[in-house]
Amino acid sequence: MGTFAAVDLGASSGRVVVGRVLGAAGEQRVELHEVNRFPNGPVALYSGAVGERRLHWDVLALYRGILDGLRAATREAGRLDAVGIDSWAVDYGLLDADGVLLGNPVNYRDGRTAGMSERAFAVVPATELYARTGLQVQPFNTVFQLLAEQGGAQLDAARQLLLIPDLLGYWLTGSRGAEVTNASTTGLLDATTRTWTVDLAERLGIDPGLLPALREPGEALGPVLPAVREEIGHHAELPVVAVGSHDTASAVVGVPAEQPDFAYVSCGTWSLVGLELDRPVLTEASRAANFTNELGVDGTVRYLRNVMGLWVLQESIRTWSQAGLPADLADLLAAAAEVPALTTVVDLNAAAFLPPGDMPARIAAAATRTGQTPPQSQAETVRCILDSLALAYRGAVREATTLAGKDVGVVHVVGGGARNELLCQLTADATGLPVIAGPVEAAALGSVLVQARAVGVLSGGLAELRAVGARGQELRRHTPGRLVPDDAQWVAAERRLGLAAP
Ligand code: ADP
Ligand code: LRH
Secondary structure (H helix, E strand, O other): OEEEEEEEEOOOEEEEEEEEEEOOOOOOEEEEEEEEEEEOOOEEEEOOOOOOEEEEOOHHHHHHHHHHHHHHHHHHHOOOOEEEEEEOOOOEEEEOOOOOEOOOOEOOOOHHHOOHHHHHHHHOOHHHHHHHHOOOOOOOOHHHHHHHHOOOHHHHHOOEEEEHHHHHHHHHHOOOOEEHHHHOOOOOEOOOOOOEOHHHHHHOOOOHHHOOOEEOOOOEEEEOOHHHHHHHOOOOOOEEEOOOOEHHHHHHHOOOOOOOOEEEEEEOOOEEEEEEEOOOOOOHHHHHOOOEEEEOHHHOEEEEEEEOOOHHHHHHHHHHHHOOOOOOHHHHHHHHHOOOOOOOOOOOOOHHHOOOOOHHHHHHHHHHHOOOOOOOOHHHHHHHHHHHHHHHHHHHHHHHHHHHOOOOOEEEEEOHHHHOHHHHHHHHHHHOOOEEEOOOOHHHHHHHHHHHHHOOOOOOOHHHHHHHHHHOOOOEEEOOOOOOOOHHHHHHHHHHOOOOOO
16 A cells, blocks of 8 residues: 655664555554664764764764665665654754755764753753753753854854754755754754744854754655665655654654553663653653653654663673673573562663763662672673663653653553563563563654655554554563562662652
């Protein structure tokens, strides 16, 4: 009925996935097939200041990966009905007056934003910023990155800012804009009106002229440029459609929820834990808990907390591999399953875990600081990460439901982490709720669903799209209470970290 290409760029890898919408009306389902996957990650580059390096993304390698993927998709499908792009949030490229990219985008884990939130709050109080934007405070919010760039040659020369998926879409189509779900992570978008906070930008000394016109998911960017079509071997016209271009927004569309009372963990490099709401929660309690109101597809709000996620495990594996230690994920997870639960837990949301580096050493230091015995082996370190993630999910789900006044009956775990059975079971135990694990490629699925609706292959609201999405997927159910049945153990673990049990 329709064939689509979803470009999904995660912080660890990018992929191009072909999505086919199959079946008769009322029985439609989506079949996904990955046609290209390419690595992604921080690249440290000398910055021009002696002794200083900056973390960047290799944006042209990503663009090449996309073209290779679209070529493979075209070869496989013959003809595509549309393309959609999503990526991680907050990061951007700056264009000069000719529309040329001024520099390689900086990676959000770069340390140049230290002290920038405080600088912003001295001009616009944190309470006022939250009341308007509803955005969590993270050092890497676009607004803080821009403050760090002030006075620099590149920002001086810049005439427009394009977030990563918008930049890549611009290179495919020549059309510029800012898709709203990702724009909601900048700190410069009003969470209620879904428009730029031009006045706040001005007060912060940020030129609002940098911010392109907004578009909602489902709107067309335009056709792929003829020269690009030639490069990928696609002979017919090929529209690029704005999807939830923030990867988490697309992943939430891909959650196979049957009822509205669900929580989700979008579980990849980050774990994004929260709820889908109709309107933002802009209360002082919500701000104090650092919950974010990022925008979703169809006027929704993604009310969630960022948990540091499987990044900590990925970096541990990288550290071990560089030291010549065993580093196979499946073996490490099997060994971790043999370690007693909740022996050591750490607060993974501590700032120390944000930059790349030696996570096992940072975990050991965090354990010592909280009066616990540091993990003694690789298996114990992995178990500590998984137990600590589940503990953080428990806190986030409980706080989200309290702060938003919405009860949930199920937790959906989507993304690469849905493959981690131990983590999914621990999540069920920690939250006391059934967990439905899958799909792994939820962001690609969400992108395909929104594209298919935009070109008229599907219709309806999010519930109808989710019903189509769920039909084709392999899902696994975890009942709570199998590994850590006693809730008191979770409460005790929270107390060890000084976290109030919500
Ligand atoms: P991102 O979109 O942020 O790049 P993904 O959604 O691809 O991330 O998730 C990557 C994570 O998924 C990895 O860090 C890894 O922990 C987990 N993962 C991937 N494959 C498996 C697997 N076979 N078993 C367990 N975990 C897995
Ligand atoms: C996940 C993600 C998350 C953001 C972070 C920067 O990939 O988009 O939602 O907070 O990257």
